[in-house]
Amino acid sequence: MSSIRHSTKRAALLRQLDRLGRRMLFGTASETYRTCGQPTCQCHHGGPKHGPHLQVSYRGETGKTTGYHVPAALADTVCDGVRAWQRFQEVARTLAALNREHAWRRHAKRSAR
Numbered sequence: 001m002s003s004i005r006h007s008t009k010r011a012a013l014l015r016q017l018d019r020l021g022r023r024m025l026f027g028t029a030s031e032t033y034r035t036c037g038q039p040t041c042q043c044h045h046g047g048p049k050h051g052p053h054l055q056v057s058y059r060g061e062t063g064k065t066t067g068y069h070v071p072a073a074l075a076d077t078v079c080d081g082v083r084a085w086q087r088f089q090e091v092a093r094t095l096a097a098l099n100r101e102h103a104w105r106r107h108a109k110r111s112a113r
């Protein structure tokens with residue numbers, strides 16, 4: 001890859017990271033079913049549980065898995081954010097590989113002098 005094409009590609013990846021970074025949310029989304037706070041409710045007596053509820057899980061700073069429930073009105077926003085987080089990591093890997101290529105090429109140029 002030429003140096004110009006290389007920097008064009010890097011700029012495009014950085015723009016993508018910027019766009020994704022504004023939307024991304026950390027964690028993985030899943031649907032869960034819950035029991036409620038009413039001890040007399042069917043969900044405590046073998047009946048169907050409440051749900052599905054959207055749940056986001058992630059590994060917290062101590063390494064322990066934690067998460068939060070998502071209000072239904074925010075489900076689309078949160079699912080989009082979680083997908084953006086995954087995409088962000090793919091783009092970041094591609095950018096990191098280009099950065100490495102760039103460093104090697106600069107090194108080769110300097111060594112050739």
Ligand SMILES: [Zn+2]
Nearest residue numbers: 035036041043
């Ligand atoms: Zn219940």
